[in-house]
Amino acid sequence: AVDYMAENNICPIGNTLDFFNRKWIFCILSNIFRGMKHFSEFKKANPEISNHILSETLKYMEENDLINKTTIEDSSRIQTEYSLTEKGLKTNKIIFEITSYYFNELNYAGYNDNEKSEILAEYQKAFNIE
Numbered sequence: 450a451v452d453y454m455a456e457n458n459i460c461p462i463g464n465t466l467d468f469f470n471r472k473w474i475f476c477i478l479s480n481i482f483r484g485m486k487h488f489s490e491f492k493k494a495n496p497e498i499s500n501h502i503l504s505e506t507l508k509y510m511e512e513n514d515l516i517n518k519t520t521i522e523d524s525s526r527i528q529t530e531y532s533l534t535e536k537g538l539k540t541n542k543i544i545f546e547i548t549s550y551y552f553n554e555l556n557y558a559g560y561n562d563n564e565k566s567e568i569l570a571e572y573q574k575a576f577n578i579e
Contacts, residue, residue: 473502474506474509475543477491477503477506478510480494480495481531481532481533482575482577486531487528491507491531514536515534515536515540516532516533517534519532538577542576542578544576545576549569
């Protein structure tokens, strides 16, 4: 059997991690899956991120077809909303598995088994995991 990936110097995992090379991408995707749409909501959910980095990350995500940016103008102001593209929606299983790994293997916050089950069930629903 020919190992096409080795032959072409391709590592699917390495290449995928390169694509998702910014620390906040998965957090923002998770936020959108869980109903957030606005810059201010992402900022509130991820207080450690600077406005500049959040802005750059959103721009990268839009340029790489993970999210759509929609500008809504009403009489008093302009509002920007972000939504998942088809490509963005396909990250649901990756993000759920990372989330699940956190709660089941790392659990830095010290949740008990009932709390972990409850939280993971909410994520499973939000990420549309069967």
